[in-house]
Amino acid sequence: xxxxxxxxxxxxxxxxxxxxxxxxxxxxxxxxxxxxxxxxxxxxxxxxxxxxxxxxxxxxxxxxxxxxxxxxxxxxxxxxxxxxxxxxxxxxxxxxxxxxxxxxxxxxxxxxxxxxxxxxxxxxxxxxxxxxxxxxxxxxxxxxxxxxxxxxxx
Numbered sequence: 654x655x656x657x658x659x660x661x662x663x664x665x666x667x668x669x670x671x672x673x674x675x676x677x678x679x680x681x682x683x684x685x686x687x688x689x690x691x692x693x694x695x696x697x698x699x700x701x702x703x704x705x706x707x708x709x710x711x712x713x714x715x716x717x718x719x720x721x722x723x724x725x726x727x728x729x730x731x732x733x734x735x736x737x738x739x740x741x742x743x744x745x746x747x748x749x750x751x752x753x754x755x756x757x758x759x760x761x762x763x764x765x766x767x768x769x770x771x772x773x774x775x776x777x778x779x780x781x782x783x784x785x786x787x788x789x790x791x792x793x794x795x796x797x798x799x800x801x802x803x804x805x806x807x
Contacts, residue, residue, distance in 0.1 A: 659688045662719050662732055666690060669711070675699060677736075687730035691738055700736035705743065708736045709771070744777055751781040751803065755788035759805045768800035775801055 659681055666679045670692065677694030692700060700708045712734045719732060735741055754765040767778055775792055778801045782790045789806045792799045 658719060659690070659732070662688075662690060662715060665715070665718070666692065666711075666734070673699070684733075687732055689733040689735055689741070691741075692734070692736040693738075697736045701739040705739055708734060708739060712740075712773075747774060747777050748781040751778040751801075752785060754803045755782045755785040755790075758803050759785070759787050762805055764802055764804040766800050766802055769794065769796075769798035770801060771798055775799060778803075 663679050663681065670677050670679070675694070675696040677692050677697040680691050680693060682689045682691065700711065715732055715734050733740065751767065754767060757763075758765045768775075770778065779790050779792075782788050782803055787806050789804055791802045791804075793802055794800055
């Protein structure tokens with residue numbers, strides 16, 4: 654493996670795309686949370702079908718295969734795999750919904766629920782609501798997918 658873990662992941666994704674027989678390319682965008690690898694091309698839509706389940710599965714494979722390469726302490730950086738910027742759009746949508754529900758919980762005093770969400774999605778909600786003064790979140794459930802409760806801070 655090279656000293657740049659992102660290059661190894663791009664090479665893996667290139668081989669994966671070739672094995673699928675899909676005509677697509679991988680681009681890298683460096684973000685504060687970590688590199689975002691976006692698969693783009695006419696046939697990349699194959700990875701966002703069925704509500705993005707294929708891209709979620711590919712993210713899991715990359716996480717399991719390359720997680721140690723990004724263990725740099727507690728800086729919170731990780732690799733994000735996306736296709737046609739599908740997840741990027743969903744992340745923005747989820748952040749907006751979390752902020753909306755946090756404001757609603759503050760205004761009405763009624764707890765709001767969002768979910769079930771996977772760990773990645775829950776993290777987005779928790780981080781978005783943490784920026785809203787007077788609002789708090791809690792994950793409820795004992796399975797992989799949990800519901801996030803958003804309420805006014807007491």
